[in-house]
Amino acid sequence: MRYTAVIFDFDGTIADTNELVLASWQHTYEVRRDHRVDPTHILKSFGEPLYVTMQKEFPEWPVEETVAIYRNYQADIFEEMIRPFPGMLELMRDLKDKGIKVSIVTSRLRGTTLQGLRVFGAEDLGEGLVAFEDTEKHKPDPDPVLAGMERLGSTPETTLVVGDSAYDILCAHNAGVKAALVTWSEAAAAGGFEGAAAPDYTVSGADALSALILE
Secondary structure (H helix, E strand, C coil), rough: CCCCCCCCCEECCCCHHHHHHHHHHHHHHHHHCCCCCCCHHHHHHCCCCCHHHHHHHHHCCCHHHHHHHHHHHHHHHHHHEECCCCCCHHEEEEEEHCCCEEEECCCCHHHHHHHHHHHCCHHHHHHECCCHCCCCCCCCCCCHHHHHHHHHCCCCCHEEECCHHHHHHHHHHHHHCCCEEECCCCHHHCCCCCCHHHHCCCCCCCCHHHHHHHC
């Protein structure tokens, strides 16, 4: 067995939130700029903490107000638009059954991450969650993955990070951990995986990811 602990990103890795996030961003641009933007522009920020992107995109507005526009809109459509990627919940449970430690490290708030898991009927997978509120620094800084390893009691050599964005890969590498890129999200298709953001592995489905971890 190659790895004894696996840290998963949430959005775009476990949960298909692509359309949810895109719709929330487009609504925010319509309110703040009175127009929509090319979706590829939004995709480049996937995985980055929301406050960081908001400050870059709308520097002339108080960030808390703009974040509220985004989050209030998303709250109304969250449960109807979120769904798990095929095989991911089953994979995580299978890994746990085989004695592999599993946790989630995300830039999303704890409340909506747990809400998503409840929608999936997967509250049991929220144990050891590291969410936005749990670290002062965020992806691509190593702190979220370091916090995840501390909660799992794992080491960089025995841990694998699984994510869909360059921020996930950089966060892992900055913590000295290998990273697997999943290719099923729009963020993965947007690219940007050069240099330090180049993944150690690339997988196209839950079965391939299982084979990599259990090899």
